[in-house]
Amino acid sequence: MTPKEVAQTLREIAQLLLLKGENTFRVRAYETGAEAFEALSPDPMAPGGLLERVRTGTLTDISGVGKGIAEKVEELVKTGTLKYLDELWTDLPRGALDLVRVQGVGPKKALRLIRELDVGNLEDLERVVREGKIRELKGFGEKSEKQIGEGIARLKSTSVRRPLWQTRPAAQKLLAKILALPGVHAGAVAGSVRRFAETNGDLDLIVELKEGAQVEPVMDAFCEGAKELIGRGGTKASIRIAEPENLQADLRVVSAGQFATALHHFTGSKQHHVKLRAHARQLGLTLSEYAVARLEDGSRLSIADETEFYAALQMAYIAPELREDHGEIELSLAQARGEGPGLPQVIERKDVRGLLHVHTKWSDGAHTIEDMARAAKAAGLSWLAITDHTVAAGTNPHMTAERLGEQAKEIAAVQQAVGIRVLRGVEVDILKDGSLDLPDEVLKTLDVVIASLHTRHGLDEAAQTERLAKALSNPHVKIWGHPTGRLLGSREPTSMRMEELLALCAKTGVAVECNGTPERLDLSAEWLRHARTVGARVSISVDAHAKEQVENLDWAIGTARRGWTDRERVVNAREADEFLKLWQ
DNA sequence: GCCGTTTTCGGCCCGACTGTTTTCAGTCG
Structure with missing residues (x-):
């Protein structure tokens, strides 16, 4: 158990x-x-x-x-x-809990369907909809019957939660459309997308109108182009969008001055809010999407942004990615009182100085070393590390001892031409027995060695753990690349004793990667929090195979923040020389 | 069922929207 x-x-x-x-x-x-x-x-x-x-x-x-x-x-x-x-x-059918998964069916309706129509599972429910029996129940009608029918169809056709790499771009696209409207003062993506949860059930957008602006044009723009209109009232609307297919999107429009409280409210999480509101009551305050108000007379406090929101609750600001009731509320309260370690100083984009895990045409990248160097420089970074694949990863071409020597010349030339520090590295494959795909004499000449698994993901847990432990004990390895090997929505994490391996990394100084490939996000935020408890270092990595993928930084950073990653444990949140000194 | 810097009892977060209602319950987030 x-x-x-x-x-x-x-x-x-x-x-x-x-x-x-x-x-x-x-x-x-x-x-x-x-x-x-x-x-x-x-x-x-x-x-x-x-x-x-x-x-x-x-x-x-x-x-x-x-x-x-x-x-x-x-x-x-x-x-x-x-x-x-x-x-x-004892007195419920086995399929009872499936009934409340249908949108529009809650516990009350489900129980009545079970008791009054003898519905035992989704198939039964589908049948009574077809037979028109639901509309005969008191309190139900034709519309509820239709809604339930549609809810079942939807449940069968789509998996409920979608990966962040699909939802986040969709949310940003929708937001951009709204922000372009003349009556809109401010807008933001809220909900689990803002918290950087790796899967999301829907999209939430919050929009604040300009003084005196009308709500209708904003609602119209939001609903226009929707695949389906779910509902629309005076201040909120829900639609289904076409891409990702049938994903629900909710818009909430607030008047001037309510943006901060509304954004906070719709960012969640539910658990964070429940605890926060209980705390607010102890202070004689009540929270809603409109205001922070005093219980005694209902008078409202002025809240300009989320920092003020938390300050009104006598708390330190909590970043959205941390709002899960994982202990952040207690730490924030203590921090505001000047006690204890306080909240983690989570990594921000401006902290990252070096671009790690970069592929080029020397293996399976789309661009040259110079292209990647220019992209890194344009993104405001002061160094990057070129880390192409070795033979076992199966790419052609790939790095050998000889080609690493040749590549060194090109790197030196690019460094000169572009004016950015370029480190020499490799993403070396971990072979079946845990040895590495290049000899130690070669690895020791490089600035950065990332060790990654690309083959035999299916080994049993014990063998995989042993294999990885051996690789991560190699003194030349600085970073463990995409540790679990998972692909969101398509490949499960490799089976291994992760806690043991993270403890090993903490001991040897190997940094665990937070890989920003949107489909990977590997390590996950959950494991990164564990890495924090054992004190392992973290690498914010882009795993870029093209110059545009420098932007994978944002994906890695969001995941790292959600994983409570403090900036001092991030190996590339420092200049190149300081980075290299970490392993001396 | 849990919890305690007012409490070992009496609280426990809050509001919009929908449908089927003549004044509100259920659902959702």
């Missing part, structure tokens, strides 16, 4: 309680409990982990876990089953 499985069970309980119309605060307690277990070390055997806590009876030390949940988790871990859960299921 892993913490993740415990969390899933607690969520299942929460959903069942919700369906049964239980007290919503009890439902939330189970959700909070689930989050607490998700935040534990994923390895149940880890020190301070799940099994140790069960053994020592210290589950209730976890915030959000009280006596009730602790007892259930103990039973679950010891026996693998939970009587309480079985009881909750």
